[in-house]
Amino acid sequence: MEQYYIYLDYFLIWPYRLLPGLAGFWLGTAVLAIWCVLLGELSMGAIFLWNREHYAEQTNEMVRMHNLSVRAIQAKDKKSYKAANSFANEHFGKAFFAQAALFAVSLWPVPFALAWLAERFGTIDIPVVPGLDWAMGYPFFLILLYIIERILFSRIKGRLPFFGPVAELQRQTGRGKERMIGWGEVNAGPVAASKSDDNVDTPQDSPNAKDATDTKGATDGGGETGKETNPETN
Incomplete structure (x- = not known):
């Protein structure tokens, strides 16, 4: 085990010697x-894929019970x-803490990195900016660098292999199978809240509506013409 640590130490200290x-x-x-x-993002993605069905079940139950309360x-x-x-x-509490635990998985490498830094630089005060009397541990x-790089990585991981598909699966799981009804729809009534297809053709919008109108107009016009061309009926 000590030999593996020596190899790991050499691997980690190598970038420090480049400049x-x-x-x-x-x-x-x-x-x-x-x-x-x-390493944290890989771990979080692997844990999510392993427990995806559990996360989806929690989200679906949360949305379903919320919609039932709105309909009530x-x-x-x-x-x-x-x-x-x-x-x-x-169910919201369960889903929230499940997501919090999933995020915590991504932080596990940080304590190990801090422990390694403590062994290498634990007794050194490092100046933040050269020439200034301002040193930090x-x-x-x-x-600081972890937070900055985590933010930057979150903006590009959607275009990276493995990370992008996993992020899309997380978004799909977070939405749930059923659409969540907003509280703003309470006054709209149960019929408006349950509308699922806004693209149904109405008689005015139907492609056959114009033909039906023209046919009816032609029929009505033909009847009036028949009355005018038959003077003997009067």
Whole structure:
């Protein structure tokens, strides 16, 4: 095990030696932060794929119970609303803490990186800017660079292999199978809230409506013409 640690130490310290002085420390810590981001995101994606059905079930139940509570309000059924709303809040709490735990998975490399930095730079005060009397310990640099790189990575991971498809699956799972009814639709009534297809052709919009109107007009016109061309009826 000690031999593996020596290899890992050599791998991690190598970027610090590419540039001299403070520049090398910034570069090496930035590379270390990148490794923390990548390993954390890979772990989070793997855990999500492993438990995807569980996350989807929680989200679907949350949306379903929420919609039942909204429909109960529309029907003025206070008892059903309280029951459905209680279950909706329960499932919302479960879904929220499941997502929080999933995010926490992505942070596991950071403590190990801090432990390695403590062994290498634990007794050194590192100047933030050369020439200024302002020095910080190693946690400041790693945490600062990790936050910056995590934000930047979140903007590009949708275009990266593995990370992009996983992010799309997370968005689909978060939406659920059933559309969540907004509270703004309560006053619209149950019929308006349950509309699912806004593209149904109305008689005015139907492609055959104009032909039917023209046919009716021609029929009506033909009848009037028949009356005018038959003077003997008068």
